[in-house]
Amino acid sequence: MIYNAIDPDRTNQLNSFCRGVDYKFSDIKLLNEALTHSTYAYEHRNQGLTDNERLEFLGDAVLDLVISEILFRNTEGFAEGYMTKTRALVVCENTLADVARVIRLGDYLMLGRGEEATGGRDKPSNLSNAMEALFGAVFIDGGFEQASRIITRLLGEPLEQALKGKMVYDYKSKLLELVQSTRGNSTMRFEIINEEGPVHDRTFTAAVIVDENEIAQGQGSSKKEAEQQAARAALQNLDCTRSGCQQVDNSEDGKV
Numbered sequence: 677m678i679y680n681a682i683d684p685d686r687t688n689q690l691n692s693f694c695r696g697v698d699y700k701f702s703d704i705k706l707l708n709e710a711l712t713h714s715t716y717a718y719e720h721r722n723q724g725l726t727d728n729e730r731l732e733f734l735g736d737a738v739l740d741l742v743i744s745e746i747l748f749r750n751t752e753g754f755a756e757g758y759m760t761k762t763r764a765l766v767v768c769e770n771t772l773a774d775v776a777r778v779i780r781l782g783d784y785l786m787l788g789r790g791e792e793a794t795g796g797r798d799k800p801s802n803l804s805n806a807m808e809a810l811f812g813a814v815f816i817d818g819g820f821e822q823a824s825r826i827i828t829r830l831l832g833e834p835l836e837q838a839l840k841g842k843m844v845y846d847y848k849s850k851l852l853e854l855v856q857s858t859r860g861n862s863t864m865r866f867e868i869i870n871e872e873g874p875v876h877d878r879t880f881t882a883a884v885i886v887d888e889n890e891i892a893q894g895q896g897s898s899k900k901e902a903e904q905q906a907a908r909a910a911l912q913n914l915d916c917t918r919s920g921c922q923q924v925d926n927s928e929d930g931k932v
Contacts (some may be wrong), residue, residue: 682708693784697810699826701817706731710809711781713802714877715788735812736769738820742827746835765838767829769901772804775830781806794872794879800905801897847907854916855886858925862887862921866903869893882906886914886921 682690682705690707694700701707710731717727743766747759754762765771776782782797783808796802807830815823837843848866855864863886870881882902883890891914894905915924 691785693781694780696779697813697826698829699818699822701813703817706813706817708786709811710735710813711784711806712786713788713791713796713806715791715796716786719788728806731809731816732805732814734815735808735810736767736810738815738823739808740826742777742824743767743831743835745824746828749870762835762838765843769800769804770904771831771834771843772866773800776803776807779830781810790873794897799879799895799897800901805891847904847911851884851907851910851914854911854914855921857916857918858920859918861919862916866906868899868902884910886910889923892922 683879686708687704689706690701690711693711694704705706709726710728712725712727714727714729717725740763743763744759747754747762771816777798785797785802787796787802791802809862811823811827814826834843852864854860865885867883867885868880869883871878873879877897879895879897880899880902881893881895881903883893884903884906885891892906892909892912894902894907894909895901896905912925914921
């Protein structure tokens with residue numbers, strides 16, 4: 677694998693990221709690759725850049741193995757079915773994207789112009805893919821022990837929440853349950869209001885409509901994911917009683 681040199685400013689950024697995740701790369705170019713989106717690599721293909729998709733593939737396998745081992749070694753002696761469901765919660769796109777936001781991974785992504793303009797730094801798919809690529813990069817750079825340490829450090833809290841039964845990602849069902857608490861006095865529906873990007877890398881924007889008022893929007897790499905993200909946002913600013921639902925003010929400046 678051939679790498680081009682990284683400019684000093686980018687190197688400083690990557691070193692700052694390393695300090696945040698508590699891992700120092702022997703080959704910082706691996707980290708740069710892990711944070712390079714396919715759109716950026718394509719737009720700068722004359723520079724011979726490699727996107728993060730191969731590292732993502734590897735990191736996905738490493739992540740599954742690490743979480744599987746942790747669950748297997750748990751003193752509770754979990755059954756196979758329970759371990760499978762718990763692992764699925766911990767390694768899913770939503771969890772990885774949430775952890776990526778905590779470590780501000782999106783700030784360090786290299787995105788193409790179109791991806792940047794459409795909010796690519798906070799897209800769950802971009803963040804989760806880059807997290808997996810990060811794990812793959814650490815595995816190549818430092819081996820399984822270091823990859824396991826980083827994964828355990830970053831995903832320890834989500835794993836604990838999953839084991840306690842406190843991790844729920846079916847936001848649509850939770851939102852429907854909330855709206856149904858009005859006993860028929862409120863209605864809810866979703867609309868796909870925008871689609872953009874190439875067929876192989878489509879981004880959908882969904883809006884959740886309650887009582888014919890748009891409450892929130894969400895984006896995702898599928899219509900289902902976009903609706904889940906819209907429902908997640910709506911749960912944060914919707915209050916429902918038996919008489920109906922209304923949008924609440926959760927902003928800092930007092931605006932709805």
